[in-house]
Amino acid sequence: MSYRYDEALDGPLIAHDRNEVVARLRQRVPDLTILHEAEDLHPFECDGLASYRTTPLLVALPETVEQVAKLLRYAHEARIPVVARGAGTGLSGGALPLEKGILLVMARFNRILDIDPEAATARVQPGVRNLAISHAASVHGLYYAPDPSSQIACSIGGNVAENAGGVHCLKYGLTVHNILKLDILTIEGEHVTLGSDALDAPGFDLLALFTGSEGMLGIVVEVTVKLLTKPQSARVLLASFDDVERAGSAVAGIIGAGVIPGGLEMMDNLAIRAAEDFIHAGYPVEAAAILLCEVDGAERDVQEDCERVEALLRDAGATDVRVARDEAERQRFWAGRKNAFPAVGRISPDYYCMDGTIPRRELPGVLAGIEQLSAQYGLRVANVFHAGDGNLHPLILFDANAGETERAEALGGAILELCVKVGGSITGEHGVGREKINQMCAQFNSDELRLFYALKAAFDPLGLLNPGKNIPTLHRCAEFGSMHVHHGALRFPELERF
Amino acid sequence: MSYRYDEALDGPLIAHDRNEVVARLRQRVPDLTILHEAEDLHPFECDGLASYRTTPLLVALPETVEQVAKLLRYAHEARIPVVARGAGTGLSGGALPLEKGILLVMARFNRILDIDPEAATARVQPGVRNLAISHAASVHGLYYAPDPSSQIACSIGGNVAENAGGVHCLKYGLTVHNILKLDILTIEGEHVTLGSDALDAPGFDLLALFTGSEGMLGIVVEVTVKLLTKPQSARVLLASFDDVERAGSAVAGIIGAGVIPGGLEMMDNLAIRAAEDFIHAGYPVEAAAILLCEVDGAERDVQEDCERVEALLRDAGATDVRVARDEAERQRFWAGRKNAFPAVGRISPDYYCMDGTIPRRELPGVLAGIEQLSAQYGLRVANVFHAGDGNLHPLILFDANAGETERAEALGGAILELCVKVGGSITGEHGVGREKINQMCAQFNSDELRLFYALKAAFDPLGLLNPGKNIPTLHRCAEFGSMHVHHGALRFPELERF
Known part of the structure; x- marks a missing residue:
């Protein structure tokens, strides 16, 4: 696979001399770990979107809030961009470094500071792994609900940056619905608390604004998450369909009946075969599509919901419905789904993972559109x-070595534009990052982008935090070709630096 | 009761000649209904916080989005402040008019535009009453969950402005959790869509930022709400306690056991007596406190949860637990609670309703503090x-005629500061408005307020939308006395106009 350096990201930025920056930073933050040799920087060149790679100016590995604050104050004074990175599992290049910027790696902020079983909350540092929170909370019968596929590796700070979801977010919400409070540092090194321990906070909802802002507004140094009581019981149904659209309708049927499953996942034949070859989950390899539906709650409810969902699935035309007989089979059913990405990686030299959302009712039509x-x-x-x-x-x-990369990206772009056309959006949970920056021009008009710039400027007037990601410049949109210039003129040319 | 005019609200604003503004507005928006005679303006002098009254420059009653856009463009050009108002039921003076500003009354935007039972959503105009949405959706077995006490009268646009809650928001969330999309006009009359029909939208979360922003960021012209399936069954338990703190502990016990009641309300003896005298709900007038706990869901679950909650209540020291025998008694139990405010109005010449939030565990301590x-x-x-x-x-x-108003407000302020001290906030669901503007200085430091100003400026650089509410100026906070001036200087004096 070929890796690319994005000239547009770094181009407009001021170049700083690496040795000088390292020397000054050592002076200002003497106890900070700094990496700047080529071989040390190499592992940080990309995140989970490995098709883009850049060597950062330097990597900083702070261990205390004070170190981060000092680093930010220096970067602000010296006008050096800062890209924050958690575990680097993101799939949209949100943590892609800048050649002219500092990569701020928060991995050493890995302590769980407090678990309060009575309030059902946990205070954690941003580098704590998603699954580690649930492990630590499990002695109290509690867990942290959002469960991205990468949950064993990804960090809660990155989850906040991308507003991560997961298999269970249909019932339990995204990251934004499962956090109470954020402690952040602004680019000027000021400590600000967003949200509160209470139900609602007065003033503007900065907590929600910050969540999913992809490192453009500030650096998270502490997260207070909500914990949930573990459901008494959970069971999974696997339904086979000989027609993809019928599976799509079954989804509408289940939700329409008022059942809110813990998870409701769909795979088509190519995904089923790939997963079955890899995991031996017991999937029906002849099916055009399968649905995995998990119901959870009190034991008796689960029993009842299970019967109800089975009837709904059969009504919708399922050719077969199987309930996982035991916990081992339930885990196997999920393992197939959770490993679908690497499974597809086994049957193709390269693959490109898209992440669009659509109104549920559009599912059958969009499936047909993707096939076309x-x-x-x-x-x-x-x-x-x-x-x-x-x-x-x-x-x-696709096969990058066969020169198919651009075609794959063009197809991806076309799929996302189809999502926008039916009223959906270009990202569900992976974020915009570097990857979908052009599709943002299709999603938003210039008035909306202008609001984004102004909000960005409210936190970071100099545009030093993760520039070039998440929110495209009007200039980029004009080049991308779907730009509608407002009232005949670009209105905020001075904001073009973002 | 004495009414007050708040000089600080209007003082810094430019005065416009009423007749001239009316004439120009008639020219720019010929079909717009405008009220400007003293007797026509009188009913609009206050909202639900009737202790503050101001006669607006004029009242506009638009009927179309185009009229609102034209009015805003004119107001923006002429630098005239605009205060939006829904049904005027707000309790914090958020819709208190400005003597030098236009009061934009959205009451005529009262149409339900579309109900989509499959997607479980409704598109409504901002002047639609909260309860009217549930009524219209009930033919599909659906309803809109947030239920403020004023739900028979309050409008959805006002609910969005204040991020309204209600008895059922413990289980079903606040307004922000129950809306998908907002169509707004900026102060420049630009139409912007926030959120989407899909699960999540890329870019910054403007939908959440806007919800609860109290008319300071834009004017809502359309709301897309989520609808929920009506629970099959609901039952209410009424538990008596001879000790307020024990009732507080019972709350923690129920939540801690993993039960999420549809509603969980508490009243102390004075409130119980007042409500019982007024409504004859069947409350135990000798109890120090009662808890009302509603469980809802499938019939069999409700039965089971009911037994579980009853056991938990008795364990926590309830002296008596009664389950409403039938729907009539259930309605009676709730009527007592829902009419507690007017009931208290019957036993005192005046009353002042506070709205603080606290971490649940602080309940017993805060109750003792309030008594003190x-x-x-x-x-x-x-x-x-x-x-x-x-x-x-x-x-x-209190009795305003006996000169107790200021003492009542001082006591209210002290209670709210107690809430902040234990990690809570100065408003749960009623908003900041005019009423709690000073307490905001206790809740937030100058760095946080500075972020609020900058966000406000991103939407409304001239500060024309609802100035003087929600976010206090640093100047006001300095006067209030809890101000910590940042780095020895006010940092954004140019933003002092807000």
Whole structure:
């Protein structure tokens, strides 16, 4: 696979001399760990979107809030951009470094500071792994609900930056619904608390604004998360369909009946085969599509919901419905789904994972549209969906060495524009990052982008935090071609630096 | 009761000649209904916080989005402040008019535009009453969850402005959790859509930022709300306690056991007596406190949860637990609670309703603190709580004609500061408005306020939308006395106009 350096990201930034920056930073923050040799920087060149790579100016590995504050104050004074990085598992290049910027790696902020079982909350540092919170809380019968596929590795700070979801977010919400309070540092090194321990906070909702802002507004140094009581029981149904659209309708049927499953996932034939070959989950390899539906709650409810969902699935035309007989089979059913991405990686030299959302009712039509686009671009697409909440993960199979990268990206772009066209959006849970910066021009008009710039400027007037990600410049949108210039003129040319 | 005009609100604003503004507005928006005669303006002088009254420059009653856009463009050009108003039921003076500003009354935007039973959403105009949405959706077995006490009268646009809650928000969330999309006009008359029909939207979370922003960022012209399936069954338990703190502990016990009641309300003896005298709900007038706990869901679950909650209540020391025998008794139990405010109005010449939130565990301590403050200030306090989510509504009883107004307000301020001290906030669901503008100085430091100003400026650089509410100026905070001037200087003096 070929890696690319994005000239547009670094181009407009001021170049600083590496040795000088290192020397000054050592002076200002003597106890800070700094990496700046080529071989030390190499592992930080990309995040989970490995098709983009850049060597950062330097990598800083702070261990205390005071170190981060001092670093930010220096970067602000010296006008050096700062890109924050958690575990680097992000899939949209949100933590892609800048050649002219500092990469601020928060991995050493890995302590769980406090678990309060009575309030059902935990205070954690941003580098704590998502799953580590649930492990630590499990002695109290509690867990942290959002469960991205990368939960064993990804950090809570990165989850906040991307407003991460997961298999269970249909019922339990995204990251923003599962956090209470954030402690952040602004680019000027000021400590600000967003949200509160109480139900609601007065003033503007900065907590929600910050969540999903992809490192553009500040640096998270502490997160207070909500914990939930573990459901007494959970059971999974696996339904087979000989027609993808019928599976799509079954989803609408279940939700329409008022059942809110813990998870409701869909895979198409290509994804099923890939996963079955890899995991031996017991999936029906002849099915056009499968649905995995988990019901959780009190034991008796689960029993009842299970019967209800089975009836709904059969009504919707399922050719077969199986309930996992035991916990081992339940885990196997989920393992197939959770490993669908690497499974597809085994049957194609490269794959490109998309992340669009659509209104649930559009599912059958969009599936047909993706099939058409797949044929048109001559590339196979395996479909894995958080079907319950209309979050699609089409996986585009391609071969970079055969020169198919651009075609794959063009197909990805076309799929996302289809999502926007039916009233959806270009990202469900992976974020915009570097990857979907052009599609943002299709999603938003210039008035909306102008609001984004102004909000960005409210936190970071000099545009030093993660520039070039998440929010495209009007200039970029004009080049991308879907730009509608407002009242005949670009209105905020001075904001073009973002 | 004496009414006050707040000089500080209007003082710094430019005065415009009423007749001239009316004439120009008629020219620019010929079909717009404008009220400007003294007797027509009188009913709009206050909202639900009737202790503050101001006669607006004029009242506009638009009927179309185009009229609102034209009015805003004119107001923006002429630098005339605009205060939006829904049904005027707000309790914090958020819709208090400005003597030098236009009052934009959205009452005629009262159409339900679309109900989509499959997607479980409704598109409504901002003047639609909260309860009217549930009525219209009920043919599909759906309803809109947030239920402020004023739900029969309050409008959804006002609910968005204040991020309204209600008895059921413990389980079903606040307004922000129950809306998908907002169509707004900026002060420049630009139409912007916030949120989307899909699960999550890329870019910054403007939908959440806007919700609860109290008319300071833009004017809502359309709201897309989520609808929920009506629970099959609901039952209410009424538990008596001879000790207020024990009732507080019972709340923690229920939540800690993993039960999420549809509603969990608490009243103290003074509130119980007042409500019983007024409504004859069947409350135990000798109890020091009662808890009302509603469980809802499938019939069989409700039965089971009911037994579980009853056991938990008895374990916590309830002297008596009664389950409403039928729907009529259930309605009676709730009627007592929902009419607690007017009931208290019958036993005191005046009362002042507070709205603080606290971490749930602080309930017993804060109750003791309120009792102490009540004695110290020599004013009775009746307590009504959304106990499940730590949202307190202490009602301060006083007599304005006996000159007790200032003492009542001072006591209210002291109670709110107590809430902040234990990690809570100065408003749960009623908003900041004019009423709690000074307490905001205790809640936030100058760095945080500076972020608020900058966000405000991102939407409304001239500060024309609802100035003087919600976010205090640094100047006001300096006067209030809890101001910590940042780095020895006010940093954004140019923003002082807000």
